[in-house]
Amino acid sequence: MRACQKLRSVLTTFAGSxxxxxxxxxxxxxxxxxxxxxxxxxxLEDGSLAGLDDVGGNASAGAREPTAAGGLLLVAQLLDLxxxxxxxxxxxxxxxxxxxxxxxxxxxxxxxxxx
Numbered sequence: 001m002r003a004c005q006k007l008r009s010v011l012t013t014f015a016g017s018x019x020x021x022x023x024x025x026x027x028x029x030x031x032x033x034x035x036x037x038x039x040x041x042x043x044l045e046d047g048s049l050a051g052l053d054d055v056g057g058n059a060s061a062g063a064r065e066p067t068a069a070g071g072l073l074l075v076a077q078l079l080d081l082x083x084x085x086x087x088x089x090x091x092x093x094x095x096x097x098x099x100x101x102x103x104x105x106x107x108x109x110x111x112x113x114x115x
Contacts, residue, residue, distance in 0.1 A: 001049055001066070001071050001074075003071070003075045003098075004024065004049060004071075004074065004075060004078065005048070006098040006099070007075070007078065007094070007095075007098055008020055008024070008047050008048065009098070010094050010097045010098045011023070011082070011094060012047060014094065017046055017047050020047045021043060021044075021045065021046070021047040023078065023081055023082065023085075024043050024047055024049075024078060025043045026077075026081060027074055027077035027078035027080075027081055028041060028043055028074060028077075030077045030081075031070065031073040031074040031076075031077045034073055035067065035069060035070040035073050037065060037066050037067045037070045038066055038070045038073070038074060040065060040066050041066055041074075051066065079091060079095070082094065
């Protein structure tokens with residue numbers, strides 16, 4: 001979930017808080033359909049995630065804690081949506097802004113993958 005916070009700072013500068021919140025809300029909806037543990041989260045007006053306090057046993061009765069796999073799925077959905085809306089080169093630039101020390105090899109173009 002820290003990855004979402006890092007991306008939030010970069011993407012809010014690019015798309016504004018409303019734009020980021022809309023993108024994150026859609027990514028959360030898509031990810032939640034695949035991992036119900038994300039139902040414990042909520043996207044707030046400022047684009048931050050609420051419900052992280054539930055991790056560690058404070059969840060209400062019957063609620064599942066957000067899992068690490070769910071968090072990865074949320075970030076993957078967020079990046080996929082960003083890729084669709086602004087394209088791969090600009091998405092890479094945004095990720096590079098959030099993580100400047102990320103090795104270049106971490107960026108592998110889908111276009112270069114064999115069918």
